[in-house]
Amino acid sequence: MDSKISIIIPAYNIAGFIGRSIECALTQDVPRELLEVIVVDDGSTDGTGDIADEYRKKDSRVHVIHKANGGVSAARNDGVKAATGEFIFFFDGDDFEESYTCREVVEIAESQAADAVIYGYSRYEDEEIKEICAPHFSEELYVGQDIVKKVVPAFVGLSNKDINNWLRGEKDALYVENPALWRILVRRSVILQNDLKFDTTLKVGEDTVFISDYLSCCKRAAVTQKCYYYLVTRSTSAIYRYEREPFSKLDGKKKLNDAREKLTERIQSRTGIDITEYFAGTIVMSAVEMAFKLSANGEKSYSERYRAYRTYIDDPRVQKAVKNFRPGRGSLVKKIPFMMMKSGTYGLLFFATSLLNAVHYEFKR
Secondary structure (H helix, E strand, O other), X not given: OOOOEEEEEEEOOOOOOHXXXXXXXXXXXXXXXXXXXXXXXXXXXXXXXXXXXXXXXHOOOEEEEEEOOOOHHHHHHHHHHHOOOOEEEEOOOOOEEOOOHHHHHHHHHHHHOOOEEEEEEEEEEOOEEEEEEOOOOOOOEEEOOHHHHHHHHHHXXXXXXXXXXXXXXXXXXXXXXXXXXXXXXXXXXXXXXXXOOOOOOXXXXXXXXXXXXXXXXOOEEEEEEEEEEEEEOOOOOHHHHHOOOHHHHHHHHHHHXXXXXXHHHHHHHHHOOOOHHHHXXXXXXXXXXXXXXXXXXXXXXXXXXXXXXXXXXXXXXXXXXXXXXXXXXXXXXXXXXXHHHHOOOXXXXXXHHHHHHHOOOOOOO
16 A cells, blocks of 8 residues: 545534544554544644644654634545545544544555445444444446436435335335445545535535535545444534534524535536435424424424424425425325325424424434
8 A cells, every 4th residue: 555645623612522632543554654534623622733743743744723613524635635644534523433543544545446335334432333234235346427326316315205114015116325424435636637526505414415415526436345433422412412402403404405506506506406305304204203303392382383394394495305205005004294295284284293203202203
């Protein structure tokens, strides 16, 4: 292996984790001269940046960027600008990975002449592995338009067909590959040649958009079933908080719809393929999910929560997705919310979900 590797680690207020993350990066079993570790301190106030600086003083392979807090997307963009490696890994500062990750994954990229390598990960909590998550792809290599037709759909969302498969009770019908950046190796040249950037307007879904955008630029994408990365679950993480804040989630979903629309235009211009159907089911499912989320929130009045819900459901793109969705055969209980939406009785749907929340019914995909 003679390719230089850049590991980019965005870090914000993770003083208790960043040390392990940097050490895991520095102990990758690749030649010293082929590795650089770029830590982007995103305006941390808990000493995270100071810890990173201590590692920089001890090891010249560590580079630290200190910046005002601007979010993980801005931090990654700055990391890419500073990177000099042919290959880039985006690792999170509160997770860790096996010491042979970079070597083995880069070897796959080189042997397959791949622009991307997708690999598995493990969910890690309370100092133990809770779940092993291997990629759900049937092939080891995808070439040309097959990347957009067979790989991108697994990351970008759910189709209408997926929703109907779920209504029929099919196992794993709603499975979507985790689109996190820490599970894919990318080439810096592909990012630069296509002027790819992380969307700084997104609080959630930025990985989904970037991975889909990046893959649509690839000529060859490889997949390995091996798990290298450990995703550490913690209650203080941004995504954990986001999932429990309905109004933040509503805002995030609306911005993600904007980003998906622009992503669709870019991919269609680049490849001639319209990916709208790939995530149409996600928009429909989100319309049901947000009814449950917002009708359960007691911080604001019922009318305020319903008005907020209507800002999502009245979006022309959501209206179009709902109109185009046709519920198939399956569980009547599952179908009722979708049938309410199809008939335009959004007020009734919101009221029904509020009653279900009152009896502690939990909506699960």
